[in-house]
Amino acid sequence: MQAYLKAISYYLPEKEVTNAELAQLxxxxxxxxxxxxxxxxxxxxxxxxxxxxxxxxxxAEQLFAEHAIERTAIDFILYCTQSPDQFLxxxxxxIQDRLNIPVSAGAxxxxxxCSGYVYGLAVAxxxxxxxxxxNILLLTAETYSKFIHPEDKGNRTIFxxxxxxxxxxxxxxxxxxxxxxxxxxxxxxNLMVKQGGLRFPRxxxxxxxxxxxxxxxxxxxxxxxEIFTFTxxxxxxxxxxxxxxxxxxxxxIGQFVLHQANQFMLEHLRKKMHIGSKHFFIYMAMVGNTVSxxxxxxxxxxxxxxxTAAGQHWLLAGFGVGYSWGGTVIKFD
Numbered sequence: 001m002q003a004y005l006k007a008i009s010y011y012l013p014e015k016e017v018t019n020a021e022l023a024q025l026x027x028x029x030x031x032x033x034x035x036x037x038x039x040x041x042x043x044x045x046x047x048x049x050x051x052x053x054x055x056x057x058x059x060a061e062q063l064f065a066e067h068a069i070e071r072t073a074i075d076f077i078l079y080c081t082q083s084p085d086q087f088l089x090x091x092x093x094x095i096q097d098r099l100n101i102p103v104s105a106g107a108x109x110x111x112x113x114c115s116g117y118v119y120g121l122a123v124a125x126x127x128x129x130x131x132x133x134x135n136i137l138l139l140t141a142e143t144y145s146k147f148i149h150p151e152d153k154g155n156r157t158i159f160x161x162x163x164x165x166x167x168x169x170x171x172x173x174x175x176x177x178x179x180x181x182x183x184x185x186x187x188x189x190n191l192m193v194k195q196g197g198l199r200f201p202r203x204x205x206x207x208x209x210x211x212x213x214x215x216x217x218x219x220x221x222x223x224x225x226e227i228f229t230f231t232x233x234x235x236x237x238x239x240x241x242x243x244x245x246x247x248x249x250x251x252x253i254g255q256f257v258l259h260q261a262n263q264f265m266l267e268h269l270r271k272k273m274h275i276g277s278k279h280f281f282i283y284m285a286m287v288g289n290t291v292s293x294x295x296x297x298x299x300x301x302x303x304x305x306x307x308t309a310a311g312q313h314w315l316l317a318g319f320g321v322g323y324s325w326g327g328t329v330i331k332f333d
Contacts, residue, residue: 003128004172005121005330008300009063010164010293011055012044019157026153034157035285039263043160043288046143052081053091055163056141057098063137063165071099076133077107078123080116080140080292082321083147084109095139106133113191114259114320115181116140116292117164118328121316122179124168138166140292147193149215155222158262160288164296173308177329178245180238187230187323190223227320231265235319236273242315242327253279253329254312255302259319260284260294281306292318308332 019031019041035041046055056079064071079092092107112119120138127133141163148155168176194217195202202218214221239256243249256275258266260283270280283298290297295316302314312332319325 001129001131001170003125003176004169004333005174005176006167006169006172007063007067007069008164008166008296008303009059009066010162010297010300011059011062012162012287013046013050013055015045015047016042017045017156018042022153022157029153029157037262037264038158039266039282039284040157040160040288041285044162045145046161050143051085052083052141052143052163053085053095053098055143055161056081056095056139056165059141059163059165060095060099060137060139063167067167069167071101073135074101074137075105076124076127076136077101077105078120078136078138079107079109080112080120080138081109081142082111082113082291083141083143084111101137112324113142113291113322114261114294115318115322115324115326117295118179118316118318118326119181119324120166121168121176121328122181122326125176125179128168128170134170136168138168140164140296142291142293144220144291147220149219152215152219154224155220158289160290162287162290162293162297164293164300166296172333174314174330174332177313177331178242179326179328180241180245181326182234182238182324184230184234184323187226190226190230190323191221191321193218193220228265228268230323231261231319232268232272234323234325235269235317238317238319238325238327239273239315242317242329246313246329248313248329250275252313253315255279255281255306255314256317257281257295257298257302257314258317260298261289261320291320
């Protein structure tokens with residue numbers, strides 16, 4: 001049985017932080033400099049009392065309303081987040097109850113970041129083709145802002161909060177092709193929130209001041225140069241292998257929709273892979289890097305703006321924290 005992408009929606013928090021506001025906090029970084037360097041003009045930030053599951057529920061409600069989907073048809077929930085509400089139970093179980101999805105539906109969380117949407121599509125396809133489920137609600141939601149130190153201007157300019165909801169089913173507008181997935185845990189320490197789990201519990205005492213640009217371990221740490229090196233090294237190969245597994249060439253792809261990390265990195269990858277700008281979709285200026293939600297948000301807008309003629313192929317690729325990466329192709333029916 002074939003698996004299809006049937007519908008996509010997303011949710012953004014109300015609070016907005018513009019480059020002008022960040023420039024007031026960090027005068028050495030002008031608003032225009034931020035926009036030119038990373039391609040982001042504004043980003044949405046979850047409210048103090050708003051958590052990833054709240055956003056995931058709102059994204060799902062948007063999906064149901066926007067695409068006239070009956071929640072009673074959902075028979076599996078996949079929920080991707082790295083900022084869960086609690087250690088246990090699985091937040092997907094809580095979401096099932098909040099959305100009033102039938103208790104006959106399966107539900108599970110999985111912890112992945114920038115590659116999470118592609119991995120979610122892979123798991124959803126497996127459930128469909130194995131005959132385990134027919135209508136899978138794939139949710140991504142992240143509140144990285146709650147991990148970022150107030151003085152961390154680099155990460156504050158990049159990351160935004162968001163959630164997405166997709167329906168993967170036995171029919172839809174685009175079939176889901178073959179996957180190439182990869183992992184290199186040697187890079188785990190280059191993008192990490194070290195404290196907060198059981199191995200490194202969050203410190204009870206007051207957090208220390210930043211040392212040599214590194215903030216206390218309860219906040220997110222990103223080694224930008226190493227992440228860039230990893231991306232430049234691995235992602236062109238990921239794209240090539242994804243094409244090979246789907247028996248396609250670059251010229252067969254109508255749009256390349258990659259994880260929206262930042263403008264500089266994406267342009268570097270585009271040029272390195274010799275892909276024309278008209279076939280390389282970027283949408284991040286008004287939302288920022290929303291981690292596992294970047295691909296579905298970009299895909300949502302690409303579907304509205306670009307040609308989706310029957311038989312056309314688009315390539316999706318996610319990569320980042322873990323290190324983890326994944327690619328696939330969708331084909332429009």
